[in-house]
Amino acid sequence: SSELTQDPAVSVALGATVTITCQGDSLNNDYASWYQQRPGQAPKMVMFDVDMRPSGIPRRFSGSRSGNVASLTITGAQAEDEADYYCHSGDSKSYQYVFGPGTKLTVL
Amino acid sequence: EVRIEQSGAEAKKPGESLKISCKGSGITFSTYWVAWVRQVPGKGLEWMGMIFVDYSESKYSPSFQGHVTFSADKSTNTAHLQWTSLKASDSATYYCARSAVTESSTSSYSYYRMDVWGNGTAVTVSS
Secondary structure (H helix, E strand, C coil), X not given: CCCCECCCEEEECXXXXXXXXXXXXXXXXXXXXXXXXXXXXXCEEEEECCCECCCCCCCCEEEEEECCXXXXXXXXXXXXXXXXXEEEEEECCCCEEEECCCEEEEEC | XXXXXXXXXXXXXXXXXXXXXXXXXXXXXXXXXXXXXXXXXXXXXXEEEEEECCCCEEEECCCCECCEEEEEEHHHCEEEEEECCCCHHHCEEEEEEEEEEEEXXXXXXXXXXXXXXXXXXXXXXXX
């Protein structure tokens, strides 16, 4: 199956740590990338190749992988981290990819 | 400045055709794929497929195969998304994004990521 699953919503206290997960069969062979989408804005890549942060992404964002689960962790969540987060993965041999359904992160 | 410029919002009627554009500015699409992503208002992101600009080779998600067409012009660093007959259900915001690849050094797999995104083109289809 090429589907990805994510928790629909997660909340975190300001300054606390939160982990958003993404599960799917494709993750056994593929490295997920993660995208942040704030309301009214275009998505922005925040993690790729498991644990690579693009330039300009704060160090509080980190990534990991275990089996068919990819994780995005925010250590010391800030108000500006409140957004929808989507994972993306697929099969490079068939060139078929999907996004996860997204996780709405609320910073309390 | 590195950015992707997408064409402006469109309002169309069912059955009409449409072609929207995605132009790289300060970045090249050469040797990269350009992905297209749909977002219906209030819903999540949907990967539609991607086109390798140098060869205009396209890969489509089964959900969109046959209903849209990707094209690209290497000389103008531009990709296009086209419909020949729009439906009301095509109403959405469409994003393009440059898709970079990491080749695995330990397996035959490649790892794709969308590293630069356009701001989206809103398409409204209504009679």
